[in-house]
Amino acid sequence: MVSAFxxxxxxxxxxxxxxxxxxxxxxxxxxxxxxxxxRDKVDGMNVTDHQSSVMRYxxxxxxxxxKEMGGEPILQMTCRDRNRLALQADLLFAHSxxxxxxxxxxxxxxxxxxxxxxxEVFDLESAQLLATVRMMEKGKDLAGNALDGAISFCAGxxxxxxxNPIEPQLIKFEKKIDAGAEFIQTQAVYDLDNFKSFMEYAxxxxxxxxxxxxxxxxxxxxxxxxxxxxxxxxxxxxxxEMASAPKGRALQKGIEITxxxxxxxxxxxxxxxxxIMAIGKEEVVPEIxxxxxxx
Numbered sequence: 001m002v003s004a005f006x007x008x009x010x011x012x013x014x015x016x017x018x019x020x021x022x023x024x025x026x027x028x029x030x031x032x033x034x035x036x037x038x039r040d041k042v043d044g045m046n047v048t049d050h051q052s053s054v055m056r057y058x059x060x061x062x063x064x065x066x067k068e069m070g071g072e073p074i075l076q077m078t079c080r081d082r083n084r085l086a087l088q089a090d091l092l093f094a095h096s097x098x099x100x101x102x103x104x105x106x107x108x109x110x111x112x113x114x115x116x117x118x119x120e121v122f123d124l125e126s127a128q129l130l131a132t133v134r135m136m137e138k139g140k141d142l143a144g145n146a147l148d149g150a151i152s153f154c155a156g157x158x159x160x161x162x163x164n165p166i167e168p169q170l171i172k173f174e175k176k177i178d179a180g181a182e183f184i185q186t187q188a189v190y191d192l193d194n195f196k197s198f199m200e201y202a203x204x205x206x207x208x209x210x211x212x213x214x215x216x217x218x219x220x221x222x223x224x225x226x227x228x229x230x231x232x233x234x235x236x237x238x239x240x241e242m243a244s245a246p247k248g249r250a251l252q253k254g255i256e257i258t259x260x261x262x263x264x265x266x267x268x269x270x271x272x273x274x275x276i277m278a279i280g281k282e283e284v285v286p287e288i289x290x291x292x293x294x295x
Contacts, residue, residue, distance in 0.1 A: 053113025080107030
């Protein structure tokens with residue numbers, strides 16, 4: 001069965017996805033609120049998988065909740081926490097419950113999170129997980145054993161267009177496409193001229209590209225990302241613009257900047273869509289979309 005998200009990618013429309021973050025605990029009220037806000041506005045909702053290596057409610061559980069509430073889930077699956085047996089088992093379970101989209105990730109190091117003593121697995125990495133999906137779609141597991149019922153996913157991965165040097169990212173990009181990626185979601189981009197240069201290269205490949213944009217909420221946040229988040233570079237002019245916002249208006253300035261970037265990406269047809277990451281401020285995603293002329 002072709003997922004609604006895959007149909008959107010194939011339609012040629014400007015695709016919009018967003019993220020919802022599972023809670024650290026079993027209180028799902030906020031997650032449900034965000035799903036309800038977004039389910040009729042975006043083409044897919046990424047459910048993060050222990051983002052930044054912080055232990056949270058599982059992405060698979062969150063994706064099921066999105067499905068149950070009438071949204072279109074995109075399951076994020078990292079290789080950090082599970083070996084190939086567990087990853088394959090989760091793929092079987094997800095497919096059997098009607099989850100048909102997956103974003104394959106290697107995963108952040110555990111030392112970045114809140115369980116620094118956790119033992120990392122990394123039995124596979126993201127391109128290998130993509131290849132696993134494609135093998136299981138043909139009815140075989142990684143050991144070559146026949147499956148009694150295959151899987152089917154619209155599968156994607158990520159790329160970091162602002163990495164410096166960029167060459168290792170381009171190698172990984174091509175490797176992921178060779179492994180079967182149908183869509184590529186980028187790490188946050190802020191320098192759109194640089195992103196256009198990346199897209200001149202990326203357009204040579206048969207894959208849909210969604211530009212990732214993280215909502216800026218303050219100038220200190222932007223400076224923190226520049227210092228601590230690999231592959232993210234917020235230009236100084238955007239930091240200065242955030243810093244110029246009147247007291248109490250920094251979030252509104254961030255919404256304005258995000259919407260402006262999305263409008264430019266869409267108007268100049270830079271790529272196939274955007275992935276909006278509001279990181280704890282998911283309730284403002286509809287406002288961003290409205291300001292960008294998407295709804």
